[in-house]
Amino acid sequence: MDLTVKQPFPGLPRKMPIGIQSFEKLRREGFVYVDKTALVYRLANTPTPYFLSRPRRFGKSLLLSTLEAYFLGKRDLFRGLAIEQLETEWAPHAVIHLDLNAERYDSYDSLVKMLEYQLSEWEERYGSSGKGNSYSTRFMEVIKAAYARTGRGVVVLIDEYDKPLLRSFDNPDLQKDFRETLTAFYTVLKSADPWLRFVFITGVTKFAQMGIFSNLNQLNDISFDADYAMLCGLTREEIEATFAPELQLLGETNGQARAATLARLTRLYDGYHFSRGHLPGVFNPFSVLSVMAKRQYDNYWFSTGTPTFLADMLRETDYDLRVLDGVQVPAAMLTDDRADRRNPVPMIYQSGYLTVKDYDERFQEYTLGYPNDEVRYGFLNFITPFYTPIPQTETTFYIGKFIRELESGDVDAFLTRMRAFFADIPYELNDRTERHYQVIFYLIFKLMGQFSEAEVHSARGRADAVVKTADTVYVFEFKLGGTAEEALAQIDDRGYLIPYTAAGRRIVKVGVGFSATERNIDRWIVAEG
Structure with a gap:
């Protein structure tokens, strides 16, 4: 069987595995695959029980599906991949794969139904008859029956072990019920060790208090291991080697040369580090696959789940x-x-x-x-309505207005808009600390960085905020409970303009007084630097 990825229609992009979590489906239906099988082989042949934490949509489910195909001995799926040169036996094992992704877990009954469904399926497959016993007892009986059926150690793969706990984070009573049931269920794996060949558990978080990590103290947490830092996600080297046709199409669609295309991909989607070592960053796989398929840049990963x-x-x-x-x-x-x-x-x-x-x-x-x-501005745009009166759908609109006013040189309009912005904060939110208002200033200037060079500082010895347009550098200092004159004097006295004097652009200094009693901008002074 030839599993080489081909273009189904000349001139059209190849099939990107966006949302594809089945390794077999990916390989049989001709989706592009970034070869991680050398690491899969290494994991599978050092049979320590593993735990791996990674963010959502980072390839954890596909990794477990790849391990499942390997342990089931489906050699034909791995043709042309690194593991084909490493594995010689391809001996099939019994695989118990628990996937907790599918349910909402808004009630205890939803977890019960999921466990009942999975246990019944395994019991039928391996001839176990544990019905009537506890979930943990039935799980142990399934493992023993699977071992007896094959004569080989059993492989257990648990995907998103913490999904019910994350879903119930704001409901302590429900989370307690989930925790007690799942702890008993998962810790069977310690007693079942004589019948197990391999265990791999994934999740987003590491819930220390759930008990799994104290009871399963043989788990090897590789979440920070340098050897497996690239196990999920994509490196720049992998992107350049695997997606050469897509990189060319992406550049042509957006009028960019290859170097500019890679620079933009890096700025938007790179930068994840999962170890202490000084290793290259990892790109978000979901966003990279999405931009390759759609040929337009967007906040793909962020938009799939709001925090x-x-x-x-x-x-x-x-x-x-x-x-x-x-x-x-x-x-x-x-x-x-x-x-x-x-x-x-x-x-x-x-x-x-x-x-x-x-x-x-x-x-x-x-x-x-x-x-x-992608994460910086996605997160800040999302969080802004929690601190300010700006609606979620209008954050970018407001920030665009601020930018245009400074680009046109209209500082008065900019600060008048900011004053109106603070005036719109509901009365019940006005009983805030000074820090709350400093955070609002921070959000406004930080979000301006999407469209212009903008810096916002909180360290001593630097101006509160700096915005750079094509021909002007604006240096802002805000005095909460002070005057505009004091703010302007501080810009001069502390040399805030010095870093920008060699930029070759006009420098404008803006001193702003913020009234503690009115909880708003009082007055401002604009002067040439």
Whole structure:
């Protein structure tokens, strides 16, 4: 059987496996495949029970499907791939594949139905008769029966083990019921070790308090392992080698040379790091496949799931958004921390909205940040209505207005609009701390970076915000509870203009007073630099 990917119609793009989670379907129906099978072989032949955390739509399900095909001995699906040169036996094993993706998990009954369906299917396949017993007992009986049927160790693959827990994050009672049932079910795998050949569990998060990681203490968590940092996601090298025709079409459609096309792909979709080592970044696979298929740039991954519960956590904790991009956290917080609504950073990281930017070996501390522009501006656009009166659908419209006013040199119109913006904050939201208003300034200027060079600072020794248009650099200083004169004087006294004097552009300094009593911009002064 020839599984070489061909173009079904000359001149048209090849088939991109967007949303395809079945390795067999992908290979038999001629979808493009980025060969990860050398890593699959390495995993499969070091039979430690594994756990892997990755964000949603990062290829976890396809990885498990590839492992399933390998352990079922479906050699024909791997023709032409790296593993074909590595594997010699292709001995079939019994595979128990639990996929928790399909249900909404809005009630305990939904989990019960899922487990009942899966157990009944396995019992029929392997001749086990555990009905009437607990789910954990039935699971153990299935494993033993599968081992007896084949005479080989059983392979267990669990996809998105934490899906019910994520769905019930805002319902502690329901989450407790899910946790107790799933902990008992999963921890069967420790007692079943004599009958197992291979175990691989995936999820988005690592719920320390669920019990799986204390009871299954033999699990090898490879989420931060340098050897497997490229297991899910795409490297630049893989993109250039696998998608050469699509890169050319993408460039031609958007009027870009190859170098510019790769630079834009990198800015939008690259930047994920899943280890402490200084390894190349990983591109978001869903967005890359989508842009190759549609030949237009968009926020593909971000638009497939809105992080509402993360936004709620940020708002409930009054988290300072200004420190989120560049936040420093102890390593243990990302690997051992409990899911905690009072500490949103680990959940934001594990969900894919932050990634590793640096690691301090001496102090065992990670620096986190947004991986790329798709996530940065997608997240900030989404979060803005939680802090401001701007509706979700109008964020880009408002920011575009701000940009156009500065591009035309109309600073007065820009600040008048900003004043109206603060005036629209509902009365019940007005009882806020000074930091809340600083966060609003931050969001406005940060979002302007989608359309113009914009910097927003919170460090001492730098202006509050800088916006660069084609011919002008605007340097802003805001004084909360102070005067416009004080703000303007600070720009001069602290040398805020110095970094921009060599830019060859007109420099405009803007001092703005913000009234603590009126909770709005009071007055401003605009002067040439």
